[in-house]
Amino acid sequence: MGRPPMPIGSHGKVRLYPYGSGFLASTKFRDLDGVVRKVDRTGKSRAAAERNLKKALQERQPQTGSSITGDTKVAVLVDVFLAETKRRRRGTTYDTYAFHARNSVVPALGQLRVREATVARLDAFFRTCEKRLSANTVRSVRTVVSGAMSHAARLGAIPTNPVRDVGRIEGTKSDARALTRSERVDLLARLDDDEEAFRFDVPDLVRFMLATGCRIGEVIAVQDDAFDWHAQTVAVRANIVRVKQVGLVRHEGKTFSAQRVLPLPGFLLATLKERRPDDVTPGSMVFPNTRGHALGRGSWRDPHNTGHRLRTALDRAGYGWVTSHVFRKTAATILDQAGLSARAIAGHIGHARPSITQDVYMDKRAAGREAADALDAALGSDDEEEK
Structure with missing residues (x-):
């Protein structure tokens, strides 16, 4: 040999x-x-x-243009990765990555050398994170570690990204819970009767989310020029986010698939036209941060503050289990029960993958007696003949 x-x-x-x-x-x-x-x-x-x-x-020696080597400390690598993220990605992405790096990654892994961040060590780190953090948060932490180690691999400091071979982050799956028709009617009636909810524009905000399946940030980013009143559609093409040390920023859509044109139901069209003043300007906000249906009087609503107002209004209405995502799930479930395909529903609510829509956003409870009637038609006659 x-x-x-x-x-x-x-x-x-x-x-x-x-x-x-x-x-x-x-x-x-x-x-x-x-x-x-x-x-x-x-x-x-x-x-x-x-x-x-x-x-x-x-x-x-092969030149990488970087001082990152296998002997570089993980804390230094993470700083380099975050600097690259800040240069190439949106501010909210950087803020999220920096938060997880500061609170989870660097305290546990920062003093390791890059070459010492083996699959076994990283897997043990993520298992420890699972004991104190939610599955979604652990996945976000994993994204930061994976991004940093991938950066090191591209620079030649390590042969491959070890995070690729780490075990899956398993979360507890919960069935999607959508509002039933009677719950929707009752909730909207309670919100309409709530003076504080009305003062903060919560009832119409909820109607918009139920009718479109939009996220909070997408709803408060809608401007008057997004509507085609003749075609009865709205173009959802941005969302409002808060960036650290910058403030509220209007981003052009959460993802590419989030930019979409949606048909508007008649009841929402009536609500929007009632809100719309005669002297509206194209860039006016539909849901500004002040009440008063006069569009444009005010600035962008803060998505966190809006979520808090919604949360307290839902608690007062007796629907403490409802979140803004429940409205998206409700819209997806209604479309599913109407016979639309998973791909069509995913396109409507802004998902890149129909599988996410099916697995997470569609209420799997039986609606009506259609399933039982179909089984009865197929099997019940045989039983009757035997009798």
Whole structure:
């Protein structure tokens, strides 16, 4: 069995020979293309020849343009990764990554060398996180670690990203719970009768979410020029987010699939036209941060504050289990019961993958007696004939 080849970028034993009035240092070096080549350098002394050879070998090393190596501490790698994230991604993404890095990743892994962040060590770290954090939060932490280690792999500091081989983050699945028709009618009636909810524009906000399946940030980002009143549609193309040290920012959609044009039900059209003043301007907000149906008087609503107002209004109405996502689930379930395909429903509520819509957003409780009637029609006649 032949001797295994030298790793890329490594060299063999350095040999020194007398050369004229000085010395020659020689070795074999395996270049980036895999070819082993002889490298020689001379010097006035043995030490000088060896120094000149090592300098030449260093210059032949694969250049990554980065100081990140296998001996770099994970904390330093994470800082480099966050700087790259801040340059290339949106502010909210950076804020989320920085939060998890500061609170979870660096305290537990920061003093490890990059090459020491093995699959086994990272898997143990994520299992520890599962004991104190929700599954979705652990997945976010994993995203930060994976992004940093992937960055190190691209720079040649490690051969592969070890997070790829870490075990799955398992969460507890819960069935989607959508509002029934009677619950929807009752909830809207209670919200309409709630003076504080009315003052903060909660009832119409809820109607918009139920009628479109939109997220809170998408609803408060809608401007008057997004509507095509003749076609009875609204273009959902942005969302409002709060960026640290910046404030409220209007982003062009949470994802590419989140940008969509939706048909509007008649009851929502009537509500929107009633709210719309005669002197409205195209960029006016439909749900500004002040009441008064005059659009444009106010600024963007804060999604966190809006969520809090919604939460307290739902608690007062006796629907403490309802969240803004329940309205999205309700819209998806209604469309499912109407016979729309999973792909069509995913497109309506802004999902890239129909599987997410089916698994998470559709209420699986039986609606009406259609299933029982179908089974009765297929099987009941046989039982009757046997009698």
